[in-house]
Amino acid sequence: DAKTTQPPSMDCAEGRAANLPCNHSTISGNEYVYWYRQIHSQGPQYIIHGLKNNETNEMASLIITEDRKSSTLILPHATLRDTAVYYCIARSVVGGTSYGKLTFGQGTILTVHP
Amino acid sequence: KAGVTQTPRYLIKTRGQQVTLSCSPISGHRSVSWYQQTPGQGLQFLFEYFSETQRNKGNFPGRFSGRQFSNSRSEMNVSTLELGDSALYLCASSSWGDGEQFFGPGTRLTVL
Secondary structure (H helix, E strand, O other): OOOOEOOOEEEEEOOOOEEEEEEOOOOOOOEEEEEEEEOOOOOOEEEEEEOOOOEEOOOOEEEEOOOOOEEEEEEOOOOHHHOEEEEEEEEEOOOHHHOOOOOOOOOEEEEEEO | OOOOEEEOOEEEEOOOOOEEEEEEOOOOOOEEEEEEEEOOOEEEEEEEEEOOEEEEEOOOOOOEEEEEOOOOOEEEEEOOOOHHHOEEEEEEEEOOOOOOOEEOOOEEEEEO
16 A cells, blocks of 8 residues: 655644645555544544545545645534544555555644634 | 444453453444554554455464454454553454444553
């Protein structure tokens, strides 16, 4: 799986949009971009994933650049409960060594302030 | 639908002992993965089981093993515990192992 690079920490004011960047310059054509978050001492929670088109669900939006070398997770109206570590993961879904495996980096600690 | 459950939630053991952790996946999910989380190494993949077979494996010593039962429930075992095995052990389930994974709350293991 391709390596991803994220800023170690970010701050955001409550009610504002939180934009979390991720660099995955070596991503291959069969690798999806997944985002998970982990609130303190809980199991990671799936947020969203995409291949090359922008994606939106009830939690967030995912914007992937046309060259697929980077992406941005957008939480449109951040709340205090969004304070967590956010992980960007590039993951092949071809099978083999990717089965059941997520390769987590250090992630971004997002702190939402009142 | 009930989520992924892990038992026990907390465990204290001493060096040299062995431990068995249990994971019950979401109903209908056949893939169960295990992860170790420590402050120094972060979240690391241990192994994945699908239909009672280990299908994928991370870079951990043979002291770490697992199995999966016909009802998809999984156990992982760590033998000859070391201080460095103190960690949060997480399991995750998915339908086939290639999509979204759902994580349990984890088992906090402390080795004294």
